Amino acid sequence: MIAWKNLNQLAAFQALQQKNEKVDLTREMAGEAGAARVSRYQIPMAGGLTYVYAAKQVNDQILSGLSALAEEAQLAEKFQELYEGAVINTGEKRLVLHQLTRGQLGKAVVADGVDKRAFYVAQQEKIADFARKVHAGEIVNEKGEKFTTVTQIGIGGSDLGPRAMYLALVNGAKAQGSFRMEARFISNVDPDDAAEVLRSVDLAHTLFILVSKSGTTLETLTNEAFVKDALKNAGLNPARHMIAVTSETSPLASSSDYLAAFFMDDYIGGRYSSTSAVGCAVLSLAFGPEIFARFLQGAADADAMAKEADPLKNAAMLDALIGVYERNILGYPSTAVLPYSQALSRFPAHLQQLDMESNGKSVNRFGEPVDYATGPVIFGEPGTNGQHSFYQLLHQGTDIVPLQFIGFRKNQAGMDVNIQNSTSQQKLCANVAAQIMAFACGKQDENRNKHFAGNRPSSIIVGDQLTPEALGALLAHFENKVMFQGFLWNLNSFDQEGVQLGKVLAKKVLAHETDGALKVYSDLLNI
């Protein structure tokens, strides 16, 4: 029987609180004992990745406390409830099924009269068929010419995840001959966003993907109109240049305005779109369905490993537990994500949405206020760039920011240069290894300005190369981490009521139905 309890009602959490011990990394990570610790504090992940948590402020005793917490919080059982179709999204009374886009983790889930795994697979096959026809020149523009560019129109989850995944795969695809079409993205309602993208593409050879689950997203419909105007002004027929990804019940689903429509449903939230029909369409068009299938496989493997009940064998679960330990026992308010891979330049922005929109909540899943901290602020930029920017604060600032590094042994494009006896890739990897130790151990210096206190905890996910499988595993790792943290905090991680009030007020402003301060701000902005 599942019991949904607040974090601070759990005996295992209270025990951790009472212990309130702080592991001293400057000691734990030193010498041969430190070396042994790094070799021991590792968990294999899917996609050839490894989660190394040696530089986190944990020890065997704390890990055993976290294992007890995982058991008492029934993390594995709750995950099973989720993937077998329980109404985990209590606020909106919905199932939560994004993992089903990549595999069947438990018994079949039937909703709305259909087997949901079969539904997702059918959409993937429809999209694969469509993408192959576009690549083969069977689906073409008005003049019978091939499409060369695909441009996604969508915002939030219809933008951040798919865009981050596209950027993560494009260099590898180019190097390995699986690059099919360039992808661009229009998201912001700022008209300069669409104008700039449209100026940079060859409209006659561009296929647009309109993404809106409800078919009513203000920004997306506005940008659709913007794009259709541009197509018409160029003497092109919008209906020959646009497909829709939407829900079956949306007004876009059967419109003759689109070449084709592919379907998502209410059981996959926007921020979990990368493996749904949303990510499938743009990534299959850009790189071919085979690359997308490999990406799904990496995610499926990660999901399967996330079923493990022992957190010392389950990277996503342990990452979640350590994050809660840092937030609620050690009191750290933010977390930085630092991929040493330029291809992951927008991955932190995706995680920012995934994490902060899922767990940035003040009420539990029953709508009762919680009296402990929940989701942290998430931010990050790729290394080594960040080293020359905000790392100053991470090393010597007055607050401690836990760090999540990501690194790969090989680069994607295969081009490199050897300077001063090392390649660029080796320099990149040397820097991330060095940073972990600098943050953990610091350096004593009599000149306090050059003194590093250390004890700045980090983990690293290490892989061989950022392949489609590794990317899928990485994506699913963080989705599952955020899910487990939502279970620990007893939140509904799958709604986002916090975005509603702004929308309501913006409509009032546009209808000129404002008074008081809102009217003064509106006047100031000339609306």
Added chain:
Amino acid sequence: MIAWKNLNQLAAFQALQQKNEKVDLTREMAGEAGAARVSRYQIPMAGGLTYVYAAKQVNDQILSGLSALAEEAQLAEKFQELYEGAVINTGEKRLVLHQLTRGQLGKAVVADGVDKRAFYVAQQEKIADFARKVHAGEIVNEKGEKFTTVTQIGIGGSDLGPRAMYLALVNGAKAQGSFRMEARFISNVDPDDAAEVLRSVDLAHTLFILVSKSGTTLETLTNEAFVKDALKNAGLNPARHMIAVTSETSPLASSSDYLAAFFMDDYIGGRYSSTSAVGCAVLSLAFGPEIFARFLQGAADADAMAKEADPLKNAAMLDALIGVYERNILGYPSTAVLPYSQALSRFPAHLQQLDMESNGKSVNRFGEPVDYATGPVIFGEPGTNGQHSFYQLLHQGTDIVPLQFIGFRKNQAGMDVNIQNSTSQQKLCANVAAQIMAFACGKQDENRNKHFAGNRPSSIIVGDQLTPEALGALLAHFENKVMFQGFLWNLNSFDQEGVQLGKVLAKKVLAHETDGALKVYSDLLNI
């Protein structure tokens, strides 16, 4: 006489601490009193901008406390010390002169035997002359053809600021006929970064700018070699395709490897490079020297206004004081920067460096540990995109994150579309106005899941349009804000000792001089 005291030694700060009053924005911003508050809590800025702080948790009494703090901390006097050439960068024993690139704010500053304002102007004129010759086809490639693209090789301040400024101006330049050359940027030592940029440019018509003050930055020299290899492989002469921006004493200064060299000096830190020769070269080549001059003028006007001693008439000073109030009295650990302008998409990344690298310190300017919080974590993304991402946490998370909005009445490109009786630009502006009020006042709801507590403070900088002048003013505003905060926290905001340790350890890894945990990490990454 200037007295450099720690923040908590100041009587005015202690008085604010003792009062420890929390302004309730849900009351203060309501009704006609709220409207009056918005009209009153504004300060004109340079570049046609206005700083509106009505939705910050201040009132007349707190503002008067902050004014007393400004006076006791001698903010205006310290700024004067700085621009008249005192050794403000105590750690490195250097002057701090970035404001002199845009104007003479006080008496002449002579260092190393030259008038520094004259030196900066001379470099600007040399660069303007060079850029005009490139545009006119007088400086050309080996085949006598015009350069069409400029690619900057640099990292940290040689990348983030200039890149953010380029992106901020490019749409406007295209719309107004001042677009001259496309600019690209190579920064990361990850070889996939350089490979991708080089793949996307027409090498034969690309002019590279190598930026390194010391001429020894690892990432930059490595990427220079990468680019030179690519040029040679394409049968091109690197010396005909590359200029250097460096210090006069660097090995790059008089090398025959470069078409030309332009100079910076030790008195302008990397993160203050946008108005130095670094920003000057890439922006003058991209948009022409006239646009760069307008950008400088906006910054010069902002600097002149920052001399005002009364914080109620000095936007940068008041913004700094309110930030310290939020950090040290209200205890908020991070700040989000939210420009409602796609052109400012990388402005938050620039501010992240500017702020976190300047004030992420634990020792005061004399090297003594401080016992209060200093620089906050800074992050942000453009609106309306962020609304569909991390705003959930901002509205309903358990921590309060102070917000810095930026908005403009008009867009840059001049293209727009009218849907449901409003333009995209109006929708953009309506959203930012709505968000300010939603954050400040919240909304009572019996369903706690739909309840918004409000009292989430924000300010907004409003402008007519993101012109070169407005951008210069915006840049200088934040530079001056960060400077004033450094004075308040009694920090040296102009060094960055926190980045050194990682560099030292990375060199050890590359030389295979490691043991213990660092060796295990190095092996794991195959170095």
